[in-house]
Amino acid sequence: MNTRELFELIEKYLQNPSAFENQLEEEIKKRFSLKNINLLILEFLEFSQRPDLPREKRIKLLEWLGKFLLENLEIEKATKIYKILSKETPKDEYTQILEKLTFYKDLEKFKRLREKISLNFKVATQLAEEAAEQGKSIESFILEKYRIPKVEILKSIEDYYKIPALDLKRLLAQRQVKKLPEVINIKSSFFRELLSIPYVYQDKVYIFTYHPKDPERVERIKRLLNLEEVEIAFAFKEDILSAIEAYYQEGILDLLAEEEEVLTEKEEAEAPELDSAVVQLVNQIIEEAYRRRASDIHWESLTGRRGLLVRFRVDGECFHYMTIPESQKRSCISRIKIMAGLDIAEKRLPQDGKIKFKTKDGQTFEIRVATIPTIENNEDVVMRILGGIEFRSLEEIDLLPGHYAMLKSILDLPYGLILCVGPTGSGKTTTLHACLKYLNKPNKKIWTAEDPVEIVQDGLRQVQVNPKIGLTFSRLLRAFLRADPDIIMIGETRDQETAHTLIEAALTGHLVLSTLHTNSAPETVTRLLGMGIDPFNFADSLLGIIAQRLAKRLCKYCKRSYTPKPEEIERIKFEYGEHPVKPLSDSLIKEAVFYEPVGCEECNFTGFKGRIGLHEILVPDEDLKDLIIKNAPANEIRKVAMQKGMITLKQDGILKVLRGETTLKQVLAVTLR
Numbered sequence: 001m002n003t004r005e006l007f008e009l010i011e012k013y014l015q016n017p018s019a020f021e022n023q024l025e026e027e028i029k030k031r032f033s034l035k036n037i038n039l040l041i042l043e044f045l046e047f048s049q050r051p052d053l054p055r056e057k058r059i060k061l062l063e064w065l066g067k068f069l070l071e072n073l074e075i076e077k078a079t080k081i082y083k084i085l086s087k088e089t090p091k092d093e094y095t096q097i098l099e100k101l102t103f104y105k106d107l108e109k110f111k112r113l114r115e116k117i118s119l120n121f122k123v124a125t126q127l128a129e130e131a132a133e134q135g136k137s138i139e140s141f142i143l144e145k146y147r148i149p150k151v152e153i154l155k156s157i158e159d160y161y162k163i164p165a166l167d168l169k170r171l172l173a174q175r176q177v178k179k180l181p182e183v184i185n186i187k188s189s190f191f192r193e194l195l196s197i198p199y200v201y202q203d204k205v206y207i208f209t210y211h212p213k214d215p216e217r218v219e220r221i222k223r224l225l226n227l228e229e230v231e232i233a234f235a236f237k238e239d240i241l242s243a244i245e246a247y248y249q250e251g252i253l254d255l256l257a258e259e260e261e262v263l264t265e266k267e268e269a270e271a272p273e274l275d276s277a278v279v280q281l282v283n284q285i286i287e288e289a290y291r292r293r294a295s296d297i298h299w300e301s302l303t304g305r306r307g308l309l310v311r312f313r314v315d316g317e318c319f320h321y322m323t324i325p326e327s328q329k330r331s332c333i334s335r336i337k338i339m340a341g342l343d344i345a346e347k348r349l350p351q352d353g354k355i356k357f358k359t360k361d362g363q364t365f366e367i368r369v370a371t372i373p374t375i376e377n378n379e380d381v382v383m384r385i386l387g388g389i390e391f392r393s394l395e396e397i398d399l400l401p402g403h404y405a406m407l408k409s410i411l412d413l414p415y416g417l418i419l420c421v422g423p424t425g426s427g428k429t430t431t432l433h434a435c436l437k438y439l440n441k442p443n444k445k446i447w448t449a450e451d452p453v454e455i456v457q458d459g460l461r462q463v464q465v466n467p468k469i470g471l472t473f474s475r476l477l478r479a480f481l482r483a484d485p486d487i488i489m490i491g492e493t494r495d496q497e498t499a500h501t502l503i504e505a506a507l508t509g510h511l512v513l514s515t516l517h518t519n520s521a522p523e524t525v526t527r528l529l530g531m532g533i534d535p536f537n538f539a540d541s542l543l544g545i546i547a548q549r550l551a552k553r554l555c556k557y558c559k560r561s562y563t564p565k566p567e568e569i570e571r572i573k574f575e576y577g578e579h580p581v582k583p584l585s586d587s588l589i590k591e592a593v594f595y596e597p598v599g600c601e602e603c604n605f606t607g608f609k610g611r612i613g614l615h616e617i618l619v620p621d622e623d624l625k626d627l628i629i630k631n632a633p634a635n636e637i638r639k640v641a642m643q644k645g646m647i648t649l650k651q652d653g654i655l656k657v658l659r660g661e662t663t664l665k666q667v668l669a670v671t672l673r
């Protein structure tokens, strides 16, 4: 179609919009490519200038064009059209659109992605608002939400700003950028505020900035660092912020290296004087571990004077964080012992203590510290970070919809006993606190006894047990009963006395929550009865038992869908086994999308990030209560519970495999006994 034919079509459209709108749109789309969009607009403007065209038709045509440009995220060009329109006829509507266009003009940088994630101006502004609400940059938000490769987002941004847009995080990880030594002489807040940081990249000084259109930021850095020629590159906001952090952190290590010789002498003298560099190093390692949500930090003295290895445990697995030079080993360990109030001179016996730690931005948490003497007159330190447990709501603990409804229905009951069971590290505390969050209302008095208190919630009255002075779970429970409670949570039930009092409390009008170290819901019943508690009272009080495990969750950034082989499907069916009322149907398998781990920066190239809860929930009805009273064996309870619809931990896990959240291997790893 040439210009004349296009004009004819426009004319037809203006005569009869409803009949020709689609045809016009199709034609425009055909012409609409980056190459000739300017031409297209010229054609439209030319047509709209025709003297024989009535004014209202001209406006209609321009409005149509403006709308079309917004649909395609052509913000700059749309702005021009709306400016013409508001000159033609000043309307509030145009002013509002123009204001919005000015405010969000940068969103045009995602133009290249518009087909991939069906992005138009409206969607883009909504994303920007959502991202701002969550305190994220819109780039990172899009990356997370749509799981598109970061390089595609960077390419789109590069197109828009006409400067390189680089993956600074990757460059840092691959050590492709070198730092400028003079940077650490300037306060980190300066760079944080400018959202810009310089590096040497490919033998040139680059300033990585989040605001390439604001030359003043770059100028300020150039002036302060006496830089003459610099290149400018765009980087994600989050990448720049963590790069700034890394700059200063590595700075400390360099400082240590410089002082190495002097400190070796001190070390020989066995009287480590703690210089501020060591203090800062220990603090930074703890902060970094906390930031990465590590549960433990292991400080391990290597044999043969090879230094102090630091490892973090994150999501249940240890990984190497750094190695501190031998010359700093004793100073670091002494520093930790001082922080934990331990005897620095005692190196031959294990000791344990606590640290109350405050991060630079004011968050406080507790660390349990244990030292253990190791070979070659060394010492290891193991730190358990408390409060690293995530606080989640009932909606966020990965319950399948049926389980969610079940749990809510028993939490809504006025009294009775709810137990959460599983081995150490199976997420019981997170689940109990999710339940408490649901229950936590101003009209309820809630007492909790915990060891340790890892999640703090306003509204709860939380108590830390302290067996050293006789403040045990059972003593606190008795105290709570005299303190007008509605709801009581007892961190752990270990003995018959506590179990007995819990049941009494549940029967006398209180909602009672606790945990037990048992493997499954049916086994919990037999374990408690084995402790010697009264079966009638127990059956009467029991509202439900939640057994759980945590399995590794596939990294959402890199997981890849695949078609499983027939033998894999067979294996899944075999592992799921028979279920009297909830069998694993072929249609369920057919609808499922299977994913496998790949590995990317987000997940440390493991393919897994975070963990997913697997659940088995037993809510006893009259038949099951009869079995409890009869002290029936666990397998009989399981069989009847399944007839009533209970699914096992493994079955719950397999349903989550079918939802693409984890893999069969990971489910089996935590549910096989």
Ligand SMILES: [Zn+2]
Residues within 6 Å of the ligand: 555, 556, 557, 558, 559, 598, 599, 600, 601, 602, 603, 604, 605, 606, 607, 608, 609
């Ligand atoms: Zn990944």
